[in-house]
Amino acid sequence: MSLKEDNLKKLAKSTVLANFVKKQKGSWGHQEWLDLLENLKSKGYFPIDEDQVGLLLEKKKAEYLAKQK
Secondary structure, three states: OOHHHHHHHHHHHOOHHHHHHHHHOOOOOHHHHHHHHHHHHHOOOOOOOHHHHHHHHHHHHHHHHHHHO
16 A cells, blocks of 8 residues: 555544534635645645545535534
8 A cells, every 4th residue: 555545544534634624614715725735744644645635525524514404
């Protein structure tokens, strides 16, 4: 398994993305996305496939919004 894949699996098991979505109340802009990526770097999740992070984030967003209804 590549380091990118390993980091993605580690991130998926963490609460980092769910916490981000909750803090942003399910809505964010480009700058918040860039800040999230910087946060992931500082927490040791890089290298990582940023597109896959985006897909995971959208999944967490959908889960968050579903709970809000």
